[in-house]
Amino acid sequence: MPLKLREWLQNDFGIPVAASSTVTVFALANVSSNTAKQSSSVRYFDVAVGDVGVGRMIFRLFDDVLPVTCENFRALCTGETGLGYWLRPRWYQNTRMYRIIPGFMCQGGDFNFGNGGMGESIYGQFMRNERFAFSHSKRGVLSMADAGWEHSNNSNFFITFGPQKHLDSKHVAFGAIEHGMEVLDAIEKVGTIGGKPKRPVIIHKSGELNVDLLRREAIEANEGLPLGSEEYVERSADSWGNPDPEIDDDDVYCMPERLTMPDQYSPVPDHLFRRAKAQWDNQL
Template structure:
């Protein structure tokens, strides 16, 4: 028998289903294949579940469990459905304490991020001065080190002020800047470190810097990419895709993605616009680099 498990890697129900599948495999190796385990981060899980709900329809439109168990290519349901089935059909019971699953979930989440050896950026977004929610980005610093370093430094504000002319200076920090352009089902753009209007920006390498590479595709919602005014004109402006935008490939340098914050991005996209400008301020109110080994560094 084939068992597949998809779910939020950090959540107790996912860990329960995972260990139930392992228990069945170890107890009955001639009956069960090695289980296929897919521990997902929040943004990927939300996208997976949305597609699955459309595929299954019916009662699954209201499905809220953070795990989905598939048995022999047929959906069985949640961790509770799986455990009940395991008990009734194979006398497989769970004697582990709930607190253990919480610990296992946290460890799995931390290890997943740490093993990627990438930069993680945590943002807190406000809309119209009211809290909206957090976003967590994974930067592909192993693939685009120069582009990611530009973004990272602008997240910390470590470069301070950079003079533009005799009276104006770029504040080299994303904190307090606005998302100034919103194209529904397209992208949302920010990163103007002068006036947040969308007509200026500055990189840490000088006014602009070159296109590093086009290895990352704009193939899904949540891709983080550099805005530009043509080839080799990257500065501080960036955007987040709100849908797959393959026409952007080889035109804009994608360098990261949203891994947590589905609801936050949904709320940002819902802000009314006039000529593609949000009618309410969508602001980066707080921002910091997240240390995967220290969850207190993640804004929430």
Template sequence: MVHKKAKKPKCRICGKGCGCYVPYKDCFFPRKEPRYIKYMVSHTKWNEDLKNYNFHLKRVFDAKCYIDATPPNMNLTYYLQIHRLNKDTERCSEIDRDNKKLLQKIIEINRKGGDTDNINTNAFMNVSQWRKNQLKMIKIDEENKRVHGNLCDAKPYYPKKEQSLEWKRFLKKMKLSAKFPIGIFQKTSLDDVLCSQPTISGNLEKTSERPECFLEFKVDGGEYLGKILVELYRDHVPVTVQNFMELLSGRFELGYKGCPVHRIVKDRYLETGDITKGNGTGGFSIYGESFDEENHSLKHTKAGVLSMVRLGTSEKNNSRFCITFMNMQEWDRKNVVFGKVIHGANVLTKLSSYGRRIGKPLERIYISRCGLLPNCNCLEEHMIKCA
């Protein structure tokens, strides 16, 4: 008797007995009919629509659902609050309990193949069938071990190892932060950083009281940038400081109020004070069109230094001055330094953001208000309330 070889099942994709059999539920079967009625459109459009329709159905069929379980970016200041920690702990415990219940149900369903009834009603009906029931229980036990192995060997889509390492790093940070709970919320202001930089006077002594003034900057038709406070070194450069103070007070027809900032070099300096033309080619002083440079005893050692702008190659000044955004000691013995910013370093940062590498600022910025501070304790007690 000749035994015929068993035929290989035909492939669901290519239709041949190629051995690459794919279960029915895992195969995609393209549509043979488009969404148009065949005789209502042209043959070309009919084929094109059928092709696009099958392409869309194939993408939907091959779509997979991935869970984004990347470690979250945790904010320490948020989680240091006790009630938030307790709330998150309770929620994590609740999720853990739900996961355990779900896992128990999944294992139970997999063991019984969908039947969740664990009672074997036929176990003691007939003693003669005990061997049969025993073999059946052995098979169930083997099936349970197989399912358990599959569950243990399953690999998730999300990076579990990276998430565990990130959580350990976060716990380490939390333990370290708990030792210094107040230090997390302490921030060093820009003004404190500015004051900690080297002094502009070096070893020179203070011989008299130094007046203080303020300048407010604003974008034309836009943002109010803020106020800076300036300490003027009248004990070292009295002539230059007197010229600056008189133009601030507005006693003359010309003054700094409304004067544009005609140049801002990003992260280096700004230039303003052209009270006649507003473009950096003019200027005036209370002593006439210009006056001689006084001395170069003060230095450009840090950001926030105010110094006069030299007129061309001559050693003369008028009303134009500049404010530095960094150490500009290459200007020493070129520009006369007469003051420094003592409050409002954040305003300098804003002004620098409107700068270019050369030329005019990105927006028209001008001095909206300016003046001298009164000789009182408003600066210390009321944060410049009277200014």
């Protein structure tokens, strides 16, 4: 395996890989290729601390490996599924980060009561742990916050402030901050040891952006600059959200699968499915 790829797997995801190891890797060629269809859009939060906007966080989701979990987060970013069980919008917009512990993580996603007690997935109240494919090995990892028992994921999520490997195989990490780490810094500053924020932290806007449109806007913003010049590259990166202009789109890798997923996969925990089916059968 190439040295660069081994170091990436080791440093970013905490996976030790021998030089002779063979790992299946999904390479993303460009946004128009079939392998990159799920990466043609980015998900974002616009965050305010108190009454001051502190910026936008853009997330990269590992939807090629965790499609069920990532679709839940994506749909809750856009609010497209409408009202939930408590007749409140299933939407992250205008919700709070209700738990912030410096050095550990910030938690949000409860659009029902705003305290983490009543989250709700797009598949029902709870959804199962899809797969423990990624490590909480760095700052900015996006992961599912459950209700305290197995297969109780809902709309609640958390973002790490640093490596938290003790959470591996307990919580499903399904994405990471790709741009806007300074927003995470601002969130961490208002945290407390007990978790109650010093000031309200609000996701005042959430949604999905089309990468192709962002690229076109970047090109328009660079009219008149020499193609390939340093200023052109830097302005292009700033315009569509790439934090590092040195990163080549052709050199992006997704996490290799480590578990085999069944062809027919239900996000609903087995015991809830059996209970609902039994109740339905008794009504016939």
